[in-house]
Amino acid sequence: MKGAILAADDVLPPEGDGPPPWPARRVTIDGEMLHIRDTPATAPGAEPAVFVHGLGGSSQNWTDFASLLSDRFDAQAVDLPGFGYSDPTRRYSIPSFADKLIGYLEYADRGPVHLVGNSLGGSISVRVAALRPDLIKTLTLISPAMPFLDPRRTAQGPMLPLLALPRAERLFAWGLARLTPEQMAEQVLLACFGDTTKVSPQRRVEAIEEIKLRHTVAHYPKAYLGTLRGLVSSFLRAYLPGVNSQWRLAARITAPTLVIGGLKDELVDPRVPAQVAKVIPDSRLLILPGVGHVAQMEVPRLVARGVVGMLEDVNSPIG
Template sequence: MSGLRETFEVETTTGPGGLREVRVPGSRLFAEAQPPRRAGLPAALFVHGLGGSTRNWELLMAELADTVDGQAVDLPGFGQSPPPDDADLSLDAHVRAVVDHLDRGGRGPVHLFGNSLGGAVTTRIAALRPDLVRSLTLISPALPELPPQTMAWPTGLLALPGAAGVIRRASRGTTFESQTQSLLELCYGDPGRIPPERRAVMVAEYRRRAELPYSLDVLSRSARGIIRAYTERGAHSLWRQAERVTAPTLLVYGLKDRLVGYRMARRASQAFADSRLLVLPEAGHVAMMEFPELVAARVEDFLAEVAAKGAEPC
């Protein structure tokens, strides 16, 4: 993944912390920065999951503002980022977009964070471009799980041809509020913990995304990319690549995760050579949104450990 073409960036305003439009080959990405509370903090990049956006990381990035110079990126087709020019939404395409962004921005090596699909993306980056990764934090990473969780079957169904049309017809007559609630029940251990004001923001963002003409197609194509990545074998399989990761790795799993089974925590702990595990009994699939303070506290300890090891004489 070296020898990438020249890219350029254009900054725009808007959004908490400031949104940047980042142009990489074939894509326009939007990134949100959390201004660090002091100068000289190490860079961090946060990558969301399927159907997510930079908003998924706002609470955790705010908690870590004393620890890292954080930035979250919208993958191609998600959040504020439009679909790529070539419509390629495979796992490798998402990986290329993030690598291009890191190479162009000169931010690497970074503390790299990934949730769900973003966990698969960042695992592959850490395996193939270790020069870009100082540490890796994976929250419910979408690594191959066979058989999958029962509640994860809808992700597989999304990958089927014509799925976008089926979903579009099935959602007629339902409100954006009820559709958002269904999604929250899938992703959160306890959606009742979400404050009303934050729930309102989530409904508004769901409505904005649902009204985009490409939103369901992007979901379907990206789901197809995940399924394809799950079936890859040999050196390109995600589990083999996890074994190649040399960066210190923090794994975060929720016992109430309906999409990624806690049973995968043991396999992940064995696969990543330098790993440690955080288990949150009440968390679902998005622990950084459900329990940002708890996750941040463990991340801070983890990054302090990484920094101390880096300062040790050889």
């Protein structure tokens, strides 16, 4: 593990108004529809990249970050099964999501990609990078939801007892219905951002629109709780013998990796990113004071500078 290198700010496009969500399309993998947003490359030589969101998120979580790197990445952001506009699936677990992502990478057939994952997407990306190194050129993990011993101390803690109750999905749906989209958006932003004043009016409106979509999708409560249950299961398995430990998988990763964490993260223990970076052999660590769980949304320029710094380090003659 070594410290991350931040590229100069002027290697990125100048500050400006955020773009609208990127154009979308649908693909079918193993009989299920995945919703994909494309950020077309703006310069020759841009390399393929894939972005994977966290629990309850969507491909729209990458809009600003993707724009900043469009001269380097020909990027695709995936709505995981059951989230955004993608179809629901039968199993909501880290192995199931990883299999679906591998299926998509094989389907797209663009060669090794720069894989970037946030939270749940980070945990999925760890598994993909460990099991299929041929598909990955570099790996960036933003607040990866890797196992830690006491998830009850996070903002998700109050949800955990619900997982053991019968008809938990109905209770969760009932709770959703008691909040307006505006109220729910505010709760989500408070949980995910270290500083909610950094959320632009445009992104706040988009968050409300996404939450309105969730209110109309019957499968969302099952997808959310099933995925949370799958995450908790991965936490338990991590400290047991066997090949499915996320920590043992992380130690197998060979791709150059950047790990990013925010010190005001209320969803993943802020100590986790450093632990992840220690386990992955070729890793760089970037810790961001005052930043929460979705650094690519809260401080996209800093995260983009970290990614460019890693690319420059990897591609340097002595890198």
